Structures are given as structure tokens and as C-alpha cells.
Amino acid sequence: MTFNVLFALLFCGLTLAQDIGGSQEKGKTDEAQCSCPSEMFNVMTELGAMREKLGVMETKLKESDNQILELKSKEATVVAFSAASDGNKAIGPFNTDTTLIYKTLKTNVGSAYNKHTGKYNTGIFKAFTTSAFFYHAGGAHPVTVSLIKNNELIVMAHDHSTSHDGADNGGNAVLLQLQQRDQVYLRLGANTNVWGNNVVTTFSGFLLRQV
Ligand SMILES: [Ca+2]
Structure with missing residues (x-):
């Protein structure tokens, strides 16, 4: 606003000087008086348009800066865990389905896995994850x-009991797109068991990327 007022005063001052200097040539004076308001209006209009364009460019630059910061934040986020059962004894069989809760945390970057509930989640963001x-x-x-997402069976591993098969090993893995606050965990089926040991019975997951 201040710039516009100064510019208008300067422009009119120049016009006034031109009027005095040219008073001896009446034709030229009349021409200057007629063109001054129109030229000033055009200049002011152009200045207004330029200011508006600058404002739009400034807004777009701020939006770009925010998007870059958001992308950097996503790239910096690491979520990875590997949990294992502890002790050295059988877990189960129980007469109902039971959530497997592993207390030994080999890795828990981002604190995605909760060793008290046996569940992991990606917190406040949507994400592609892999679990095994x-x-x-x-x-x-x-x-x-079984690997469960909320109450939904996603993948499972199963083995029958046998008299001649003294040991079983098994597992499964899956890629999942998780929504905010989805809970993923392992469930031991009723009347089945696994061997609790921190190097043979494990649960891992990591974030591939946010979406
Ligand atoms: Ca078997």
C-alpha cells in the first residue's frame, strides 16, 4: 500500500512538472493531461497483477516445502521388530485359542511390538508391512x-501330530497393507502347542513404506 501511494505521488509530480514546463505549448499540455490518468491506471493494474502472481508463487513454494518435509519424515521412519518366545518349555496345549506373547525382543525399532499383548501396529500411519x-x-x-489382523485370519501354519515325527518346524509370511491402528498378532490354536524358546519360535515384522 505504501509503495502504491508513493508511486502515485511521484507519477503525479512528474506530470505536474511536465504540465508547467510545457505550458507554452498548449497542445502538448492537453495531451499530457489526457494521458496521465490512463497510464497511471494501467501501471497500477499491472503492479497489482504482478503482486497477485507473486502471492500465488509464494503459496506454491510453501506447499512444496511442506511436501518435501513430509516425504523426508516418511523416509526417516523405521519400524522393525523381531520377538521370540522365552523359556525352554512347551506353550500349550490350551483348550481355547490363545494369543502368543513373546517376551524376548531381539529388535523393536519404533516400538511397534508390544511384549505385554503380543500385538504390533503401525500407530498413526497407513503402511505396507511384511510379517513372518x-x-x-x-x-x-x-x-x-495363525497370523491375525484384528479378528481376521490372514495366514497360518499347521502340522498334524504323529508318533514317528518327533519335531515339527513351520512358519509363514505375508505382506500386508495396514490401516491406522490395525493390530497384528499370532494365535495358537486350541489344543495345539509350540516349543517356547528364544531361538526357534519367533515373530518378526517391518515397515516397507508408509502410504
Ligand atoms: Ca508333524
């Missing part, structure tokens, strides 16, 4: 270990 679990078990009982 492996188990060891004796052959006296069947094994059913």
Missing part, C-alpha cells in the same frame, strides 16, 4: 499358528 513367524514344536500334539 516360525515355530518349533514336538510332534506329540498338532500345531496351528
